[in-house]
Amino acid sequence: MTNQRVIRKLVAILAADVVGYSRLMGQDEEGTHARFKALQREFISPKIEEHHGRIVRLIGDGILIEFASVVDALKCAIDVQRQMTDRNAHVPVDKRIEFRVGVNLGDVIIDGDDIFGDGVNIAARLEALAEPGGICISQTVLNHAHGKLDFEAADAGEHALKNIRQPVHVYRVVMDSARRHVERAPAQQALTLPDQPSIAVLPFQNMSGDPEQEYFSDGIVEDIITALSRIKWLFVIARNSSFTYKGRAVDVKQVGRELGVRYLLEGSVRKATNRIRINAQLIDATTGAHIWADRYEGALEDVFSLQDRVTTSVVAVIEPNLSRAEIERARRKPTEKLDAYDLYLRALPEFLSFTPGGYTEGRRLLLKALDIDPKFSLAMALLSFSAAIAQAQGVVALSQDDLQESLKRARAALDADPHHPLVLAYSAYILSLVGHEHERALTLLERSLTLNPNSAFAWRMSAWVHSFAGDYEKAIERFERARRLSPVDPRDHNVCAGLSGAYFFLGRYAESVSWARKAIGQNPIYGPPHRFLAASCVNLGLHDQAREAARRLLEFNPGFTLSRYRIDMPYEDQPQVERFFEALRKAGLPE
Numbered sequence: 001m002t003n004q005r006v007i008r009k010l011v012a013i014l015a016a017d018v019v020g021y022s023r024l025m026g027q028d029e030e031g032t033h034a035r036f037k038a039l040q041r042e043f044i045s046p047k048i049e050e051h052h053g054r055i056v057r058l059i060g061d062g063i064l065i066e067f068a069s070v071v072d073a074l075k076c077a078i079d080v081q082r083q084m085t086d087r088n089a090h091v092p093v094d095k096r097i098e099f100r101v102g103v104n105l106g107d108v109i110i111d112g113d114d115i116f117g118d119g120v121n122i123a124a125r126l127e128a129l130a131e132p133g134g135i136c137i138s139q140t141v142l143n144h145a146h147g148k149l150d151f152e153a154a155d156a157g158e159h160a161l162k163n164i165r166q167p168v169h170v171y172r173v174v175m176d177s178a179r180r181h182v183e184r185a186p187a188q189q190a191l192t193l194p195d196q197p198s199i200a201v202l203p204f205q206n207m208s209g210d211p212e213q214e215y216f217s218d219g220i221v222e223d224i225i226t227a228l229s230r231i232k233w234l235f236v237i238a239r240n241s242s243f244t245y246k247g248r249a250v251d252v253k254q255v256g257r258e259l260g261v262r263y264l265l266e267g268s269v270r271k272a273t274n275r276i277r278i279n280a281q282l283i284d285a286t287t288g289a290h291i292w293a294d295r296y297e298g299a300l301e302d303v304f305s306l307q308d309r310v311t312t313s314v315v316a317v318i319e320p321n322l323s324r325a326e327i328e329r330a331r332r333k334p335t336e337k338l339d340a341y342d343l344y345l346r347a348l349p350e351f352l353s354f355t356p357g358g359y360t361e362g363r364r365l366l367l368k369a370l371d372i373d374p375k376f377s378l379a380m381a382l383l384s385f386s387a388a389i390a391q392a393q394g395v396v397a398l399s400q401d402d403l404q405e406s407l408k409r410a411r412a413a414l415d416a417d418p419h420h421p422l423v424l425a426y427s428a429y430i431l432s433l434v435g436h437e438h439e440r441a442l443t444l445l446e447r448s449l450t451l452n453p454n455s456a457f458a459w460r461m462s463a464w465v466h467s468f469a470g471d472y473e474k475a476i477e478r479f480e481r482a483r484r485l486s487p488v489d490p491r492d493h494n495v496c497a498g499l500s501g502a503y504f505f506l507g508r509y510a511e512s513v514s515w516a517r518k519a520i521g522q523n524p525i526y527g528p529p530h531r532f533l534a535a536s537c538v539n540l541g542l543h544d545q546a547r548e549a550a551r552r553l554l555e556f557n558p559g560f561t562l563s564r565y566r567i568d569m570p571y572e573d574q575p576q577v578e579r580f581f582e583a584l585r586k587a588g589l590p591e
Helices: 021-027 029-050 070-087 118-129 139-145 211-229 239-245 252-259 300-318 338-352 356-372 377-392 400-416 422-432 438-451 455-468 472-485 492-505 509-523 527-539 541-558 563-567 574-587
Strands: 007-017 053-059 063-065 099-111 115-117 137-138 152-159 167-176 198-201 263-272 275-284 289-299
Touching: 007 021, 007 070, 021 029, 029 053, 029 063, 029 070, 053 070, 053 289, 063 070, 070 099, 070 137, 070 167, 070 422, 099 118, 099 139, 115 118, 118 137, 118 152, 118 167, 118 455, 118 472, 137 139, 137 152, 139 167, 152 239, 152 338, 152 356, 198 211, 198 239, 198 252, 211 239, 211 252, 211 263, 211 338, 239 541, 252 263, 275 300, 289 300, 338 356, 356 377, 377 400, 377 422, 400 422, 422 455, 422 527, 438 455, 455 472, 455 492, 472 492, 492 509, 492 527, 492 563, 509 527, 527 574, 541 574, 563 574
Parallel strands: 099 137, 198 263
Antiparallel strands: 007 063, 007 099, 053 063, 099 115, 137 167, 152 167, 263 275, 275 289
């Protein structure tokens, strides 16, 4: 028996592989192998050396590299991806060599020239989450590179990674020369300011010194956004767009141009034992001038009162001449029991990860919240909504009994609180998607939008339900409204997919293809745009492209069948549905 000492060290790890390598080898085995080897020799290896990295191992189409510096690792990744975009500019799409890259900082075990451990495994899992030509990084990498390297990172939420015990907060590096995960208007093309006062609330900085409290400061900001959104005369940017700036040093004038708003609210939250302090400042994004700043302190149980005070102060500063009677403040607490609401806040990022692990954890948290407060309408509504969405996106496979249970929860949430705009929007979508109660759902969504006219989420849900009901022109109008309210939304792929579907059913196939490709560019493993792309290409006579779209769908959803899909199909326009299914058959999707 040996007592060999384990040697460890902290390193930055870069994992990369070639997208669709098997497909490329199947098309031209010798040519692909020769091109890949030449690329390694003439470009990749010199770049790694230039940025002080060391190749740990080569595995087929994959490569593992270690760096002593996070900045060097991220510089190398960005440099390689940008130059690969230039190299591929004149190469046919089906012959391009594109990389996915993941970068992590972790403690690893040294074994000769090799390295092992969770630090390596997380880098590999991050690489798998990256889009073609893209880079995914961990929160740790973002923290260490922040302020030392000029780059943008879009928040992709927490992900439960395979064989990794704790969820990992993931960020996507926004490549300025590649298809962006978040499609932004160029900085010089400022969005036109709305006629009404407009504001974006940026993520508040967590000053508690405890990363586990990040969700709490995020929840405070979400509630301030919700409260401001209920003020009908105020144009408020949705949370999803505001949070793309999380963890980044920002130029307030540029953010104002990108989001198309006059005012920005930023601040910090410090939570210690049973006390909380909120610092907030309002900035005129057109000039960069600070208009107002204040500090709010109180007991933890008074958090909703503190949020009200912040909201009222902001509104009073923006429109000092408006009567206080016109300021509709949101004093409704989602629940009187803060611990249940705490669990709701923790569940939100789990569901937004769109992973099986995230769904399981989010469901556990909400069920625990309902044990504490059985009438907590928001928890009921989110539990119902997340189950149906997870089923629709292929995250989990639910039985019809499970979906009917989701429908029952949506109705129970409406009974518990028929006046909460988010409960109305969550539940209405489930009534339409699962129960096919489109007319009632549209009535509920109109009520939600009356209560909260700036909810990009409610506009998006309304657009989908109008599509399900067969009013495609109205759906397009509402999808576009949702995009304007949340112009840099990380879930813009859902809006693009909805637009693709509406244009398909209107017979405008070229526009359907364009929106489907935008959706796929933002989220390559999201099913709906692949289906609309395949069907539209068939009707345009682009049969090779249709078959390719079907093949890619089956790559990440191998159990997909038309017969199963038909069971879940919520669209009411049966002639159009039959035309859709016939096109999917011609694209090669299995019956």
